[in-house]
Amino acid sequence: MDLLTRREVEGVSDADARWLESHLAACEECASYELALSGAERAMRSFTVMASASLVESTRARVHARAAQLRERESRRFLIAISFAMGVVFSTLSAWMWWKVGGWMVERFSLPSLIVEPGLVIFWLLPAIFLGILLVAFPDSKFEGSVMQLFIKDRQRGIQ
Numbered sequence: 001m002d003l004l005t006r007r008e009v010e011g012v013s014d015a016d017a018r019w020l021e022s023h024l025a026a027c028e029e030c031a032s033y034e035l036a037l038s039g040a041e042r043a044m045r046s047f048t049v050m051a052s053a054s055l056v057e058s059t060r061a062r063v064h065a066r067a068a069q070l071r072e073r074e075s076r077r078f079l080i081a082i083s084f085a086m087g088v089v090f091s092t093l094s095a096w097m098w099w100k101v102g103g104w105m106v107e108r109f110s111l112p113s114l115i116v117e118p119g120l121v122i123f124w125l126l127p128a129i130f131l132g133i134l135l136v137a138f139p140d141s142k143f144e145g146s147v148m149q150l151f152i153k154d155r156q157r158g159i160q
């Protein structure tokens with residue numbers, strides 16, 4: 001019986017297989033066990049086909065979700081690059097404006113340049129700070145989570 005089970009699962013040596021055949025011809029108990037086992041094996045096989053079909057389906061869904069996640073990360077990186085470029089442009093513009101306006105105010109109201117110079121730094125950093133707050137307010141994981149949830153919902157709809 002041990003040999004029969006092993007033969008079905010992993011195979012046995014030629015000598016063992018020969019001995020088993022001669023034993024099965026002689027022993028009724030083991031012959032009926034073989035019959036039951038081959039029936040069970042058939043059932044197992046059809047179950048395996050079903051299992052692998054659903055496994056393929058879930059793997060495909062996982063691959064799709066991963067691809068979408070990577071695409072989103074890619075476009076997010078692009079957005080960050082755009083934001084950075086815009087930040088540099090706006091920072092330069094606002095610093096330049098403050099420098100002009102500040103210079104005019106120093107002349108017009110004879111203000112000390114002590115007020116204008118820190119103001120220049122603040123105006124220079126302001127757009128960068130604003131963009132930084134925006135990026136922190138919409139963290140990466142939130143985007144990825146939404147994509148995963150979308151796919152899980154999609155799968156559930158497909159199963160129903």
Ligand SMILES: [Zn+2]
Pocket residue numbers: 023027028029030031
């Ligand atoms: Zn036997």
